[in-house]
Amino acid sequence: MIGKRALKGTTVLILVASLSACSGGGGGGLFGGGGGGGLFSGLFGDDREEKPIEDFTAEQIFARAEYELEQGNEEEAAEYFAEVERVYPYTDIAKRALIMQAFAYHKASDYEMSRAAAQRFVDFYPGDEDAAYATYLLALSYYDQIEDVGRDQGLTFQALQALRDVIELYPNTEYARSAILKFDLAYDHLAAKEMEIGRYYLKRKHYAAATNRFRVVVEQFQTTTQTPEALYRLIEAYLSLGLTDEAQTAGAILGHNFQSTQWYKDGYSQLAKRGLEPAQKGNNWLAAIYRQMIKGEWL
Template sequence: MAHIFKFLILLLLFSCSANEKVITITQEDDKNIFKKGIQLIEEKKFKESIDQFIKINDEFPYSKYSSQAQIYNAYLNFELNKPDKTILLLTDYMSMNPNGIFTEYAEYLIAMCYYIKVSDPSRDSKFTKIAIEKFKKIIKSNPDSKYAKDAKFKLEYLNNYLARKEFEVGMYYLKNNAPSPAINRFSIVIRDYQGSSIIPQTLYRMYEAFEMLKLEDKSDQTYLILKYNFPKSKWTKEITSRKKIIIEEPGYLKNIMNKMISIF
């Protein structure tokens, strides 16, 4: 067997005769592939760039550029409006690098993937709630980071988004002469989305709903809460121009504020 093996080696060596050209295959190194991927990003050739970063992870899985290539791959998929693919890539990255230097960015980009899903009306509102949870986690983990700062702005938008959705359902009931279910929806807005920009109008519409039910005590209380919290709001002025409520006792408003829970 040893002789057969030696013969095979000699055969392979002499198969390339002096008259034949020897083809030399030069393999690109990881650094050059990475640089090429970056160059393609600058040229806005995202799909071609992704191919380079995939090549790094396929051919050089232990390269020092491997983690960066994974992150760039995910980022480029995000830029190509592929949030589901981006989430999958980043989840894989974090499972292999739970304490990696890009983990914080990966968590932020995952949150952004759910955030961009919110604008698609065909998607379930569960994505909005997931995005909120992700942004809250970022803020809690590192409140002073640049990602946390942006997460706060995104949270404000998402809270306003959810509040408005509840408000619109309430308005649907109100316009269809169903004040009781309208009040229930408006109550959710006030209870769950305090600080939302829709709160003044929600209180105004709740006032209207109580008026429709001829519950003057409730409508008066709602008006006073609106006036106390948003004295310069156009919704406050709208009611004030239509109706003058006389407060008989100095402590009346305080008592009304204490009864907020009974209304909402």
């Protein structure tokens, strides 16, 4: 049987008695039959010897990898899948082992190794039916590392690009449908980062810097859930700067698109306190958005 990998070389510890049971006429198959026999029984018994992993079939090593995966030993499972690829390269089972290696490493949260295995699969087997899943795993290796909005968003940009690859290369797959949902969440994540920085500046009365951040959300992330608050914060910032045309226009856009939200109610109240109301005013960047989005005037 295939046992724990030895520390040196590519040998594995095996149980002689179990090997005899597997090769005998008692049946039971790879995982053994009744009486607790089979490939994995007595794994840590006393009667052990070292045997090169090359002496086992690809199917046996693959089965051991699956067993470790079922037991929750994802890192060890990935190593056994890697051995299938190494010992039996360019075979169908090696191809299966490679995609399973990527999956096992991802389950173990070893995203770099998962990404490397998935990329090798895409490079070696671009036309295979599992290439879509490998590309999806590549995207997940970035997406599942996205942290809270207070951290650097470099991984979010990488996740967006990788998710876009899944959507564009495999549009009619279940992976594309999942990638679309994750793309929207990652996109919202970037907008949330801009909002966090904008609120930071606003709280410290750096109004010009704050409006720049909120403007990015309105112009580049207008389909995200952050847009209503961004428009409200623009009302706050522009009123503080004395730019009433911009504040009123932000209120008009907010009212047209998000009238039922608390952000609009609060924004309307802010304007009303100064004797103003939501309306398109002046010839500023918000007025241009108002004309395009609400009036349909693109020229």
